[in-house]
Amino acid sequence: MKGQIKAAKKRVVLASLYLGTGPLEQELVDCIETALERSLQACDPSSLSVSILLDFTRGSRGQKNSRTMLLPILRRFPEQVRVSLFHTPNLRGLLRLLIPERFNETIGLQHIKVYLFDDNVILSGANLSESYFTNRQDRYVFLQDSPEIADFFTELVDAVGDVSLQLQQDNSVKVVDGMVHPYQGDKVAYCEAANKRVMKVIDSARTRQEFLHSQNFHCSHAEAPLSKEPKAVGDGQPEPDTWIYPLIQMKPFGIHIDETVTETLLMEAEQGASVYLTTGYFNLTQAYMDLILGTRAKYQILLASPEVNGFFGAKGVAGAIPAAYVHIEQQFFSEVCFLGQQERIRLQEYSRSGWTFHAKGLWLHLAGSSLPCLTLIGSPNFGYRSVHRDLEAQVAIVTKNKSLQQQFHQEQLYLRSGTVSALTFEQPNRYVQLWVKMVTPLIKNFF
Known part of the structure; x- marks a missing residue:
């Protein structure tokens, strides 16, 4: 910087x-x-x-x-x-x-x-x-x-x-x-x-990019194509192999583009596809959870272990927030098990000594592909706050470029993780006090 x-x-x-x-x-x-x-x-x-x-x-x-x-x-x-x-x-x-x-x-x-x-x-x-x-x-x-x-x-x-x-x-x-x-x-x-x-900004960008797509691709739904490969088409402009779609979420202003696109991605991920999703604060909206539990794609969800949660060791009430996230995680894991979806939906916890975890995003692997063709990167955590309370922005990067796909695939987040099982929640550091369990449903939409 x-x-x-x-x-x-x-x-x-x-x-x-x-x-x-x-x-x-x-x-x-x-x-x-x-x-x-x-x-x-x-x-x-x-x-x-x-x-x-x-x-x-x-x-x-x-x-x-x-x-x-x-x-x-x-x-x-x-x-x-x-x-x-x-x-x-x-x-x-x-x-x-x-x-x-x-x-x-x-x-x-x-x-x-x-x-x-x-x-x-x-x-x-x-x-x-x-x-x-x-x-x-x-x-x-x-x-x-x-x-x-x-x-x-x-x-x-x-x-x-x-x-x-x-x-x-x-x-x-x-x-x-x-x-x-x-x-x-x-x-x-x-x-x-x-x-x-x-x-006004979003509509102006959409108009510009629809014009570009109508010229080059006879398509009218992309926000911001980004050219990387010098393969000429039409009037001599290079044919893009990578597209950038800005996704804005400002629910206080009635703007929910990111929510709509994220739900669409989760809904339309087909059988055989793999979705890798990560968030520093595992507190998915009910809509996102329902889509993950109800669709056919495979999911690997990476979240923070209590020790790398940004609130770990905080004073006062904030110190109980990692336990609240453990409670939310355990409830979701129990539902996955109840539905018999343990093989399709796997939870993993990031752990790294001396570090905290704040990464968020999504990678989509189409059926039969070992490399992602799409990633979401930006500020949303996929939780209630991101969808309803805060101003958020991220981009969807869609690419056919094998080198770029390989770079996305090589992000090292999942290599520092362990798989969550029923035994995970029997560890002493996963004990959640009763008052935390009682309060979590009342406050989960605020953190």
Whole structure:
């Protein structure tokens, strides 16, 4: 990321849940400042723009936080830097006043993770925090020289930024002129305005790509084709062997593209096909679970063992969250066994000493193929939060390119895992207290 920032000439766009406050995060901010200084010395000082989108509640936590980390560059380069802080419209009124810090993040978040430098894009589920740079397992894909994808995500981040609070040089926030306030204004009006802004970006991209497909493929359903193989067709344009489909999920705004596509993939996976699915927080929606249990494809589901759960060892109530995930996992495993589906649906737990696990995604192997032709990568965890509460984005990468298929196949996540069996839940570290079992159904939609 630092190398990409240093090389950027026109834009740096960072969308994340939050920016950490440690030395590695400070290095990243210093790198942005150096790039802006270099731009200032150039003939056109406004040539490099920096747009940063974070979540308001998570980015405002504590005295030293994401906001205070970014204030120096905002103050030095106010014309080139924009810091937007998304505040969910569902946290308002008495709810906003009564729910304490940290717990208020359960209501809804800006959860998109996109890191963009000119026409190069990193898509991930990882945040801008030291642990992700050191010992927190996640996934990343680097799309190099992809102007269509870069433009789309720049416009998407700008659209969400327009309906977010803007960080000011005195560390206060304000709304964009003419915009409805996310928690002081009318909720319905705000969500309608946000839907309009975001859908304008999505519809514009869809129109552009349908035009390209009508020219090259006589097909009208792809979002953003990405060419990799120099096989000419038609007017001399290379025939793509890889396609990128951006999938956006913003249920508070009535946008549910990712949910629709994910359900379709799970529903239409045929007998003989294999689906590899992973999530750092195993808490699938009921719809996703029903589709997995009711379809004919084989599933290998990778999740975090309690020791690599990000909440393991946390203080207070948060320390019980890994046990709640164990309870949810055991309930799902019991249902798999009750239906006699143990051979078709296998659970595996990631384990790695000194590491935590945050990876999420999906790989689809068609019947008879040892290599995946499709992967999903981005911010969603496939749980209730991802579908209903948070702002999410990922991409479906569909490819015929054998080299790329091999790279997806060689992601090493499953090699560090053990298979879940009935004996797994008899281990002492899998004991779940009664109060956790009783509370989990009431709170599972918030974590």
